[in-house]
Amino acid sequence: MLMKGALENVLDAIGDTPIIKLQSVASHVDSEIYVKLEAMNPGGSVKERIGKYILEKAIERGELKPGGTIIEGTSGNTGVGLAMFAAVHGYKCIFVLADKQSKEKIDNLRAFGAKVIVCPTNVPAEDPKSYYSVSAGLAKTIPNSYFVSQYDNPFNAETHYYTTAPEIYAQTGGEFDAFVAGVGTGGTISGCGKYFKEKMPEVRIVGVDIEGSILAHYHKTGEVCEAKPYVLEGIGEDILPDNVHFDIIDEFVMTADKESFLMTRKLLTDEGLYVGGSCGAAVVGAIRYAEGLKTPQRILTLLPDSGNRYASKIFNDDWMRDNGYLDSSFNVMIKDVLETLGKGQEKLQTIDDTATVREAIAALKKYSISQLPVYHADALVGVVSENQLLRPVFEGDLDLGETISVALQNNYRVIDANHMLNEVTDALLREDIVIVTAGDDIVDILTNSDILNFVSQKQTYGKRRAARS
Numbered sequence: 001m002l003m004k005g006a007l008e009n010v011l012d013a014i015g016d017t018p019i020i021k022l023q024s025v026a027s028h029v030d031s032e033i034y035v036k037l038e039a040m041n042p043g044g045s046v047k048e049r050i051g052k053y054i055l056e057k058a059i060e061r062g063e064l065k066p067g068g069t070i071i072e073g074t075s076g077n078t079g080v081g082l083a084m085f086a087a088v089h090g091y092k093c094i095f096v097l098a099d100k101q102s103k104e105k106i107d108n109l110r111a112f113g114a115k116v117i118v119c120p121t122n123v124p125a126e127d128p129k130s131y132y133s134v135s136a137g138l139a140k141t142i143p144n145s146y147f148v149s150q151y152d153n154p155f156n157a158e159t160h161y162y163t164t165a166p167e168i169y170a171q172t173g174g175e176f177d178a179f180v181a182g183v184g185t186g187g188t189i190s191g192c193g194k195y196f197k198e199k200m201p202e203v204r205i206v207g208v209d210i211e212g213s214i215l216a217h218y219h220k221t222g223e224v225c226e227a228k229p230y231v232l233e234g235i236g237e238d239i240l241p242d243n244v245h246f247d248i249i250d251e252f253v254m255t256a257d258k259e260s261f262l263m264t265r266k267l268l269t270d271e272g273l274y275v276g277g278s279c280g281a282a283v284v285g286a287i288r289y290a291e292g293l294k295t296p297q298r299i300l301t302l303l304p305d306s307g308n309r310y311a312s313k314i315f316n317d318d319w320m321r322d323n324g325y326l327d328s329s330f331n332v333m334i335k336d337v338l339e340t341l342g343k344g345q346e347k348l349q350t351i352d353d354t355a356t357v358r359e360a361i362a363a364l365k366k367y368s369i370s371q372l373p374v375y376h377a378d379a380l381v382g383v384v385s386e387n388q389l390l391r392p393v394f395e396g397d398l399d400l401g402e403t404i405s406v407a408l409q410n411n412y413r414v415i416d417a418n419h420m421l422n423e424v425t426d427a428l429l430r431e432d433i434v435i436v437t438a439g440d441d442i443v444d445i446l447t448n449s450d451i452l453n454f455v456s457q458k459q460t461y462g463k464r465r466a467a468r469s
């Protein structure tokens with residue numbers, strides 16, 4: 001007999017995930033937003049529910065036989081759900097993934113002992129190299145195999161109709177006005193949506209789609225548009241899966257990669273929720289839906305997975321910055337930097353290359369500046385700076401009567417004030433001098449210390465503004 005308090009196996013730990021009220025990321029809307037935290041499943045995602053349910057059905061119907069091979073094209077989470085079932089009940093697994101999936105997901109599946117085949121992302125579904133085609137093809141050639149096919153297997157949506165939705169209904173007593181969920185295969189929204197509409201005819205079922213996917217556009221127009229690449233994993237499609245029951249979905253809200261990733265990070269820093277990118281998208285979608293309401297509602301959204309699988313991407317500053325998802329202090333026009341610093345008002349002092357070192361030092365002193373652009377006739381030929389003159393003059397290597405052309409520095413970049421600061425990030429990091437022009441005139445020089453000054457002024461201003469609001 002099973003010990004008191006214990007479960008028979010890990011599959012029995014799937015489900016019964018908590019629902020949590022968002023405290024701060026949606027504080028500007030009057031509606032209340034609640035999240036169902038599917039990361040609390042033993043493998044970290046909602047997809048364990050379908051892995052278990054679909055395979056139990058397949059065994060019941062004699063489609064998956066002892067020692068058989070489970071095959072699926074999966075973005076990873078479904079793979080974990082299936083692999084977990086296979087581990088407990090002794091089946092083999094082959095998973096086919098698109099190459100945009102995170103390394104963590106691929107490693108995780110291989111760690112379960114599954115065979116993982118990686119296919120190119122940006123090919124149409126009907127291309128023989130696509131992960132849809134490859135997984136379907138394998139299922140035809142491998143004997144005693146079961147192709148899960150989560151896009152069109154009706155047991156996917158049925159899983160949510162018989163497990164996720166009744167669980168939510170029992171937890172909440174149906175005390176919510178809208179259910180918001182990201183749509184990938186469609187299983188979650190179609191299964192939950194059907195159940196909720198039967199129990200609560202007034203409930204709004206809201207799908208979340210991502211820019212580049214074809215689903216929301218199809219729902220609105222009945223037309224299949226061209227899919228465009230996007231980076232978010234888990235939601236959006238370039239096909240119309242049978243499991244998306246468009247008639248159950250009342251409306252779609254759109255999200256985009258950057259805002260979804262930034263919200264994912266905010267869910268961790270501001271709410272303590274370590275969840276994946278499609279969760280950020282779901283919350284952005286729920287807030288967008290709330291912003292469009294005339295009277296406040298209780299909104300429940302499902303957060304499909306854990307943040308663990310995105311450590312090298314969404315939670316990695318370098319990846320976020322390299323892909324342009326992190327707003328940086330350098331995304332600003334140079335003229336705005338000068339304005340903030342109170343610089344660039346007048347034409348900058350320059351000096352001719354025939355001047356002596358003594359004259360250059362006198363000019364630096366007279367105008368209380370640290371660098372002087374040096375001209376030959378009308379052309380800028382270099383810069384002299386206090387720092388660079390000091391040591392050779394002190395050590396006697398440079399005579400005060402010599403012309404400054406022997407002491408010129410050429411570690412400078414010239415840039416117009418209408419350009420962005422991020423164009424000279426590299427130069428500043430190398431401690432080069434940045435000469436700012438407006439038309440033909442040199443208006444100022446920017447150095448690393450100016451940038452530090454600018455960043456600290458901006459942050460102080462930002463904090464003051466936050467303190468006021």
Ligand SMILES: Cc1ncc(COP(=O)(O)O)c(C=O)c1O
Nearest residue numbers: 183184185186187188234278304
């Ligand atoms: C991380 C993640 N979020 C959301 C979804 C979408 O859920 P569904 O396929 O039930 O529409 C998926 C499905 O693959 C997913 O893996």
